[in-house]
Amino acid sequence: MEVREAKPNDRPAIRDVARRSLQASYSLDPKAIIGAIEEWYDENRLRNLMEDDNKVLLVAIVDDQVVGFSDSEVTGENTAEILWLHIDPDYRGEDIGIQLYKATQNHLATLGTSNLRGRVLADNPGGNAFYENRGLVKVGEEEVTIDGTPYVENVYAQVEAEQMEEVQLDDGTTVYVDHGNEETGSIAPFHVVYTDRNGEDIFGYWCSKCESLANAMDAMGRIQCDECGNARKPTRWDAAYL
Structure with a gap:
């Protein structure tokens, strides 16, 4: 498996992975998933993500195919957040998520961030367990609106x-x-x-x-x-x- 920064021609595959991942991981209304993909990963936002020095979009490649990606942002002088980490359901169980997480953590560290936070909807037991297994601690809950409907989002952090x-x-x-x-x-x-x-x-x-x-x-x-x-x-x- 290869992890690299996303390129413009990865955009259709990124949207497809996000859609399949959301469908498999959350009990979201299909309309909400379509709305989320159109808003978060449309052409303009993906272009901005790739051009913004404070945002990091990494893709996981297997056999020349995008099978996962992480969407992160530097939020402070030494703090960064993983907003989303999506893996194609067909490739789960192969440690791709763990490798992508480690690669994302290392990439963010090169940008000067030593504190990592992660966000995941409460309605995703597997995603919450993923961060807990990486040693992060749930430090709070916030609300995120997806296509007009509010959802609870858990916030995980490295706490010392x-x-x-x-x-x-x-x-x-x-x-x-x-x-x-x-x-x-x-x-x-x-x-x-x-x-x-x-x-x-x-x-x-x-x-x-x-x-x-x-x-x-x-x-x-x-x-x-x-x-x-x-x-x-x-x-x-x-x-x-x-």
Whole structure:
């Protein structure tokens, strides 16, 4: 198996793998799957993915055929997220997903990211188990809208206790700021905040510009600090919104 960066002529195969993977892994309405593929992997977005230095689109090749791909993004100075990792159902059980994951992790590391996060819909036991088996910990849940319907998305992360700073909020609540896990903001980075030192549940985000808590996020993953206006762009595409 070969893993390489996606090329323009891979686009039809990428869409086909995504469609087959979504059909096999999720109990989504067929209309929602079609809408998701058209929005997330249409010609323009795939072209932008391949041209954006902060986005990584890798494909797994077997016998000159695209059988899987990973869609990732650098979200902070040393943090990256795997938004999707799809494997053609006919090629599952052959460790292709593991090899693609490792290749993606290594590629992101060359971009200066040491903290890796992964996202997977809650309605995919196999996908959730995949990240858990790679040593990532579920740190929270967010909402993603697919063709107008909201779904729960689990967020997994590499969590190290020594990176945590204990912070007491004005109401007496104790939270833990992970200085090794950050998101790019329009003014300064946001750091992920957890309810416990082990990083089991996300509480919100810490704005490093004004050192205040920003725990409001909309369905598309947009974060904004009410104190200084620092903002993180959306992480998801919402077909109904666009």
